[in-house]
Amino acid sequence: MAEPVSIALLYPELLGTYGDGGNATVLAQRLRWRGIPAEVVDVHAGEPVPRSCQVYVMGGGEDAPQALAARELRSGRALVDAVEGGAAVLAVCAGLQVLGNRFAGEDGTVHDGLGLLDCETHRDDGPRRVGEVVATPDPSLDLPELTGYENHGGVTTLGPGARPLARVVVGHGNDGGDGTEGIVSGRVIGTYLHGPVLARNPALADHLLASVLGPLEPLEEPEVEALRKERLHAARHPHMHMPQLGSGWRRLLRGH
Amino acid sequence: MPTVDLPLRTRVAALAGRAIADASRLVGAGEGSVIGGRVTLAIDQRALGLMAAGHQSVAVSGTNGKTTTTRLLAAALSSRGPVSTNSAGANLIPGLVSSLFRGRAGAAVALEVDEGHLAEAVAAVHPTAVVLLNLSRDQLDRFGEVRRHAADWRLALAASPDTVVVANADDPLVTWAAGACQPDSDGDRCGVTWVGTGQRWRADASACPNCGSRIKWSDERSERGGVQWACSSCPLARPRPDAWLEGSDLVLADGRRLPIRLQLPGRVNISNAAMAVAGAMVLGIDPGRAVRAMSRVRAVAGRYQVLNVGGVRVRLLLAKNPAGWAEALDLLRPPPTPVVVGINAGVADGRDPSWLWDVPFERLKGRLVVATGERGRDLAVRLRYADVRHTGEQDYRKAVAVAATGLNGAKHPDIDFVANYTSFQDARRALTSGRGGG
Numbered sequence: 001m002a003e004p005v006s007i008a009l010l011y012p013e014l015l016g017t018y019g020d021g022g023n024a025t026v027l028a029q030r031l032r033w034r035g036i037p038a039e040v041v042d043v044h045a046g047e048p049v050p051r052s053c054q055v056y057v058m059g060g061g062e063d064a065p066q067a068l069a070a071r072e073l074r075s076g077r078a079l080v081d082a083v084e085g086g087a088a089v090l091a092v093c094a095g096l097q098v099l100g101n102r103f104a105g106e107d108g109t110v111h112d113g114l115g116l117l118d119c120e121t122h123r124d125d126g127p128r129r130v131g132e133v134v135a136t137p138d139p140s141l142d143l144p145e146l147t148g149y150e151n152h153g154g155v156t157t158l159g160p161g162a163r164p165l166a167r168v169v170v171g172h173g174n175d176g177g178d179g180t181e182g183i184v185s186g187r188v189i190g191t192y193l194h195g196p197v198l199a200r201n202p203a204l205a206d207h208l209l210a211s212v213l214g215p216l217e218p219l220e221e222p223e224v225e226a227l228r229k230e231r232l233h234a235a236r237h238p239h240m241h242m243p244q245l246g247s248g249w250r251r252l253l254r255g256h
Numbered sequence: 257m258p259t260v261d262l263p264l265r266t267r268v269a270a271l272a273g274r275a276i277a278d279a280s281r282l283v284g285a286g287e288g289s290v291i292g293g294r295v296t297l298a299i300d301q302r303a304l305g306l307m308a309a310g311h312q313s314v315a316v317s318g319t320n321g322k323t324t325t326t327r328l329l330a331a332a333l334s335s336r337g338p339v340s341t342n343s344a345g346a347n348l349i350p351g352l353v354s355s356l357f358r359g360r361a362g363a364a365v366a367l368e369v370d371e372g373h374l375a376e377a378v379a380a381v382h383p384t385a386v387v388l389l390n391l392s393r394d395q396l397d398r399f400g401e402v403r404r405h406a407a408d409w410r411l412a413l414a415a416s417p418d419t420v421v422v423a424n425a426d427d428p429l430v431t432w433a434a435g436a437c438q439p440d441s442d443g444d445r446c447g448v449t450w451v452g453t454g455q456r457w458r459a460d461a462s463a464c465p466n467c468g469s470r471i472k473w474s475d476e477r478s479e480r481g482g483v484q485w486a487c488s489s490c491p492l493a494r495p496r497p498d499a500w501l502e503g504s505d506l507v508l509a510d511g512r513r514l515p516i517r518l519q520l521p522g523r524v525n526i527s528n529a530a531m532a533v534a535g536a537m538v539l540g541i542d543p544g545r546a547v548r549a550m551s552r553v554r555a556v557a558g559r560y561q562v563l564n565v566g567g568v569r570v571r572l573l574l575a576k577n578p579a580g581w582a583e584a585l586d587l588l589r590p591p592p593t594p595v596v597v598g599i600n601a602g603v604a605d606g607r608d609p610s611w612l613w614d615v616p617f618e619r620l621k622g623r624l625v626v627a628t629g630e631r632g633r634d635l636a637v638r639l640r641y642a643d644v645r646h647t648g649e650q651d652y653r654k655a656v657a658v659a660a661t662g663l664n665g666a667k668h669p670d671i672d673f674v675a676n677y678t679s680f681q682d683a684r685r686a687l688t689s690g691r692g693g694g
Contacts, residue, residue: 013462017393017402022613022641029641045462045470062401064468106401131607149608151396194610199637223640223648227633 020059148193293350318389452500
């Protein structure tokens, strides 16, 4: 392949609050390690979205930047055209909400989304959903357990025919109370998981890449496996991963 | 502390808190400042405001640089007389209370205040001045959005109209937070001293905190230091600074030019010093005298301290979040000097270390990096994707030994050790006590 595989990172300055830009790094590096040239294209607010990228990545962000990102994306059809042309999309947290039909801001204002995912997001009075998540992917995806960290105020409900990305084992996920986490429609994947999600779940990264490039050879990565094992265990046994009592007391007395 | 003027209840509360703090320190349980402050507040909820009353006071807050700026400011104030300050970094309300236990009559008060608690502190103390440094992403699991801090600050400052605000003109969130009361004819908040710090971190102010539209940054340096920025839709824009940095010179609006010469490294500390000078000036300190006093500060709560660990000189640096790391990467000695990086994700660090992916660790290529701390595995994966040569080691002292061996076994007598908040404290303890930890 002469032309590098192009990964668009959409509005990192608006949807980059939670480290989700790392997902683009993960995708590009996993291709390069296999000898496939890859590039990350940062797309900033005010610039046209390229139609020719193979994968588009969007992350989480704060309320006002999220609304701004939705306005920018809706002012053109580039992302919708790219998806119709076969591109894959990973949208995290605020990004997931923007790709849905509608989403509500913190003040309750309802914004139109892109309608690429059949879901909508509202706000409830409950506390933000914050913490480690373990979720079992939809069987059709044939992926190992997902691990990530969620931090969101929005509640996403899926449309009648929509397929969730996973079922929650630990944590909240979409949390309309139906036990679902994220949403999948063809090559478009939405999730609430940070970490970033592709750093903690390389199989999901390879799934996205394979959906546009075809099968990829496996990579050997003991460090990532060690991290996954630690995080999956920490999520299931949170009490074992609290700071030790001794140092906790010292911190309490010293200031934190 | 002019205890004579205090209500009996407050006097008893302060005495009890001070006794508990002393006892805590005597049994080696820590500085005792937090537990002592809690005891005082349990007896008298209004203790902070009452104990601070009658003193000139400055509150310093922001995401990064609070401790250092407060230390520099306290040094400047000390050139004139006694100062009460929370130098141990206990920056929540109990820590502020205990910093006043030993305040002498007429002492000036310099308080480092956690950004999530500044509104409460301002409401209690009504300080003479507040110094607003910067706001960026940090501990998002605990605080949610960055903008919330700015909104809270804005409300608290509007309710404390006699407080003089010293604010970083190069941070849009801080500018919005500071501009709390009605603009005067120049378009500035009455009583704001704007400082052009030349801050480079912009990633948390892409959307206007006032109206949500896009903030535009000019490509050119503006007239008074820094880079011009303005909202694309509402009037929020970089205010005209009253003091600004040109290189390491602080220039005042009256034309005076004060070279800032610090023993603390890095451009970021020049910015911190500029903010501290402006804060000291509000309390009537001559800026030249302030700068001279600051030049004598060598280390701040262990930061920049050099420790000898088994014959290896280890320089300790603190970096808690992407904005802090952007500055820390500039301070590191060039490759191949090895670096140990310690990452925890305790409550005080933020439980989610996803922010590691907002740090350009790619810049560490060409040297060995040793990943340590409770979340060393997250860091190791980040370094793998950054193509940085690295290894993991849980024990802090062993991590130093591994780093000193470097790539290819070449011995390095000097290394840098960068850690986030609680990892820094753990590392400092482990490396000074001779125990491993981590």
